[in-house]
Amino acid sequence: MRADARKNYSHILTVAREAVTERGAEVSMRDIARRAGVGLATLLRHFPTREALFEALLCTNLDALTQKADELETSNAPGEALISWFREWVVFAQSYRGVVAMMAAAHTNPDSALYASCAAVHSASARLLRRAQAEGTARADMNGDDLFALMTALGWAVDQPSFAPRADHLSHLIMGAILTKSPGSDVEKAGS
Incomplete structure (x- = not known):
């Protein structure tokens, strides 16, 4: 260039x-x-295209988000990693109003400029979920698509001015529906 x-x-x-x-x-x-x-x-x-512009705008943020998932995967207990990931997602979603809806539409469209980034976020989410499921701290009856849908729904909600102040609470509610028990609760009791 x-x-x-x-x-x-x-x-x-x-x-x-x-x-x-x-x-x-x-x-x-x-x-x-x-x-x-x-x-x-x-x-x-x-x-x-509009998506190409947003891919360029979001590339750094989405790369950092997926890098964070990699770090969480190796440094945190599985349930805690999933909670931290969810919080990172909320921060990202609040950074760019309206982007989550674009990502939701792009995540199944290989022709979209946002597809690769969405696929990376989806894959990172699914890995963290599977880890938490293997540990027994996350519901076994959900998959990466379900988690991505919940993340997208939460991203949309916190994008709305009326729900934005309740982002932490909404995130906590959704995590309560995903997690089967508090991360580390049995581990801490067993180790005592």
């Missing part, structure tokens, strides 16, 4: 991040181009 094209690309991403933070995922491509001081054609040359 030429230096001027790379500069335009970075500038557009910076402006797009500000616009999405301010107005949510529904901000128009035309508005982003106007704010960036470039033509719509220039924006579309860099990001041919």
Whole structure:
């Protein structure tokens, strides 16, 4: 990429991040181009679809999220890792209004620019769930698709102004429905 094209690309991403933070995922491509001081054609040359723009915007965040799952998988007890992962998801969901709905739609669409990132998040979630299930701290009657659906539902809920202040409580309720017992409760009693 030429230096001027790379500069335009970075500038557009910076402006797009500000616009999405301010107005949510529904901000128009035309508005982003106007704010960036470039033509719509220039924006579309860099990001041919809305999903491509969001993939570029979210790539770092989603990579960090899946990296966090890897860290949790090796450093925490399985049930605790799942709880921590869920909390990380809520923080991510609150960072970009409207993005969770896009991810929910993209997670089964291999043609979507967001598909690979969604698949990575889904896979990380499923691994953490299977670990907690093997430990006996998570319900055995659910799978990675169920967990991703619950995460998406929670992401949508905390995206709503009326539910955002209750994000921690809602997360706790959902985790209570997933976990069969408090992580480490039997382990601590057995080790005493």
